[in-house]
Amino acid sequence: MRNWGVSRHNLVPPMPGSALWGWLGPIIVTVFGGIFRFTDLARPHAVVFDETYYAKDAYALLLYGAERAMLGDSDNPIADKRLIAGNLDIFRQCADYDQCASYVSHPPLGKWMIGAGEWLFGMNPFGWRFAAAVVGTLSILMLARVARRMTRSTLLGCFAGLLLALDGLHFVLSRTALLDIFLMFWVLAAFACLVVDRDRARERLVDWYETSPLSPQGPRLGARPWRIAAGVCLGAACAVKWSGVFFLLAFAVLSFAWDLGARRAIGLREPYRGALAHDLPPAAASFAALPAVAYVLSWTGWFVTDAGYGRNWDQATSSGPIFFVVDSARSWLKYHVQVLGYHSGLDDYHPYMSEPWTWPVLFRPVSFHYPTGLPPSACGADACSEAVIGVGTPALWYGSALALLGCLVWYFSGRDWRAGAVLLTYAVGWLPWFYYAITQNRTMYLFYMVPVVPFMALAATLMAGLLLGKAAAPPPRRAAGAAAVGAFALVVLINFWWLHPVLSAETVTQSEWWARMLMGSWVTSAPK
Template structure:
C-alpha cells in the first residue's frame, strides 16, 4: 500500500462524509410514502413490533404520516393477520432499526438506507484503493458513487436494493483482504520452504466475514445467490493461482482450500439466511407458520418448523416465477446500461415552491448519465485488458458485473418477468471500479513520463468535475425539488424518462 496510510483512510472518509451529507440533507422530504415504501416501511415496522409481518389498516399510509399508533388490523387469530412477504426479511429488519430509533416517519424509515448508502461510499473507496494502490483513485471511486443518481435515490428511499448492494460490496471487500492475507502467508512459506505440499492457510476470518456478508445479501433478496456463486468460484480460482505462483500444484489448492471455502461461502450464507427468519420461527403469527403443525409443542417442533419454513420458501419461489404484471415503468435488462426507462418513484403537482402558478416535484430512479455512459467503454476496456494481460482486477469486475446483470436476460426472455432499472444497483460499484481502473490506465504507472501523467490526471480530473456538474443538474428530479414545467422537462435526459 502507499507510504501514507493516514491519507488512505482520511481521503475515503472525507468522500464518505460528502456522500452522507447529500443523502441525509432533507431526508424526510418528500413527506409522503414514495413508491414501494408503502410495503417495506410497513413490513419493517411490523417486524420490530411483532417479529413478523402483519396486516395494516386500509388507510395506513395516511396514518403513518400523521404518527398514529393504531395501524394494525384486529383479527380473530394471529394467522388471519399474517402478511405474505415477497422477499426475505433482513432488509426490512434493517429499515425497522431506523423506525425504532426515529419513529414511523419518512426520516425514520429512510434513515438506514441513507446510512448504508453512505457506508458503501467509504467501502468502495477503500476497495478501489486496495485494487489500484492509489488513494487518489480510491477517492475517485467513492466520489463517483456519491454522485450517482440511482444510488442517491435508493439511499433516500426505503427499498431493499440499497441493502443488497451494500452486502454484496462488503462481501467483495472482505474477499479482497482475504486474497492479500493468503498471498502474504504463501510468500512466508515460500521463503521458509517448510513443507513440499504447501501450507494450510488457517481459518481465514476474512473469508468467513465474506460468507456472512453474502449470506446477508441472500437474506435481503434472493438475487444475492448470483454473487455467492460468482464470488465463491472467484476466490477459489484466486487460491489456485496463488499456489501455482509459488510452484504448487492445483491439486493442493483443491485438497487444502476448497473444503473450508465451501463451508465459509456455502454453509455460512445458508445459516445467515435461516437466522434472518428468527422472528418468524420464534412467533406463531407469520405467514404459513402453522404448516405441518409447526406451532404445536412437542419433540418434532423444530423439525416441523423447518419444514414449514421450506414450504414457505417454495411458495416464494412459485410467486416469483411468472411475475409478469404490467407496470408503466418496467424495462428490459438490455436497456438498463443506457438508462432508457428509469422508474418514477414520486410525482406531484404543487402550487408553491418554484415561483410559478404550477410546480412539479418528482423522484426519478435514474443513474447519473455521464457515469453510466462512461462505464460502457470502461467495461469494454476491462475485456481487452483481461484478454491481453489476464489481470485479476479486470476479471473480478467483469465477473461481478456479468453475474449481476446477465441472469436477468433469462427472466426477461423465458419468464417475461416485470423488471426495473434499479435492479442494476448491485453492479453499480463494479461499473465504477471499471471506470476507475480505466482512469488508472489513462494516467499511467509511476514509471510513465511526466507529460503522460499530467495529461492523464487532467483528463481524469475533468471527468470527475463533469460528473459533479451532471449530478448537480439532475439532482432536482432526484430529490422532489419543486420546478417549473420547463425546468423539470429540461432535466429529463431522455424523453423516455417521463
C-alpha cells in the same frame, strides 16, 4: 526447486503512502457523499413508491416479529394516509393470527435494517429512510478502501468513492426505504472482504515460501477470517433478496480461482491438487454453510412467534421440541416454495417496468414520486413539479460502459485479476435478468442494477489508473492522463448537480423539470 523469481513485492505489492491518508482521504469523500444523502432525508414527506410495503413491513417486524397485513387494499392507501398523518394504527386487528399474517415475497433482513431506523427515530420518513442512508454512505467508504487496495493508490481509491457518491441511482436508493440498497451493501462488503482475504492468503504463502521446506502442493493457510466474513455477508445479501445467490456463486468461484492462481504464481509443482486439498474444503464452509446459517438466522422472528405467514404455530407447538423443529422447518420450506412460484410468475404490467438490455443506457428509469396538483405558489410559476426519479448519472453510466469494454480488452490481453473480478461481478448482477425477461416476461425495473453500480465506478477507476500511468511515466504522459481523469470527474459532478433537483424532490418549475428529462422514455406522459 524454488522459483526464485517469486518475491513478496510481486505477489503482494505494498500499500501506498501513509496509512493515515489511506483512511482520511476515503473518509473525506464519504462525508461529502453522506451530506448529500442525509440532507433533508425526510423529504418528500410521503410514502414513496414501494416504501408502502417495506417501511410498514419493517414496523410490523418490530411490533410482532413478522410481517402483518395492513389496512386498505393491496396498495395500502388507507395505511399510507394514516401513516403520513402520524396515526400508527395501520395494521389489521383480528383474533386469528392466520388472518393477520402478511404474505411477503422477500426475506426479512433488509426490512429488519429499515426497522432499526424506525426504532431509533420513529415511524416517519426520516426513520424509515435512515438505515438506507447509513448503508449508502458506508458503501462509499467501502468502495474507496477496496479500490485503494486493488489499485495500490489512495488517489484512485478516493476517485472510485467520489464516483459512487455522485451516482443518481445510488443516491435515490440511499434516501428511500427499498431493499436494493441493502443488497448492494452486503454484496460490496463481501467483495471487499474477499479482496482483503486475497492479500492475506498471498502473504501467508510468501511467508511459507521463504521459511519452510518446499512441497509440491503447498501449505494449508489456516483460518481465514476475511473469507469467513465474506460468507456471512453473502448470506446477508441472500437474506435481503434472493438475487444475492448469483453473487454468492460467483464469489465462491472467484475466491477459489484466486487461491489457485496464488499457488501457481509461487511456483508449486501441483497447484491444482494443493488448491483442491487445502483451499476447497474451508471454502465450501465459507460459501455454503455460513451463508446458509446467516440466511436462516434472519428468519428468527418468523420461527419464534406465531405471527408469520404459513407459520402453523398451533400445529408446531402441539408435540414436543423435536416435532416443533421438524414442523417449523416444513412450514418454512413450504413458504419458500410458494415465494419461488410467485417470483417465477411475476409478470404484472407496471408503467415504469423495463427490460434488462435497456438498463445500461438508462432508457426507462422509475418515477418514485411525482405528486399532482402542486399550487403555483410552490415554485413561483404557473406549473410546479416535485419529483424523485430513480435514474443513474448518465455521464457515469455511459463512461463506465466504455470502461467495462476496456476492462474486457485488458483482461483478455493481460489476464489482470482486477479487470476479471469487476467484469464477473457486473455480469452476475446484470445478465441473469435476461433469462427472466426472455423466458418469463418478468416485471423488472432499472433499480435492480444498483448492486453493480459500485463495480461500474470501479471499472472507471481501473481505466483511470491506466490513463494516469505509472509513477515513472514521463511527466507529459502523466499530465495528459490526469487532465482526462479530472475532466471525467468534473463532468460526472456537473451531471449529478444538474439532476439533483429531480432526484431529491425539490420543488421546481415544470419547465425546469422537463429540461432534466433527458429522454422521452423517462416519463409516462406529460404531467397535467
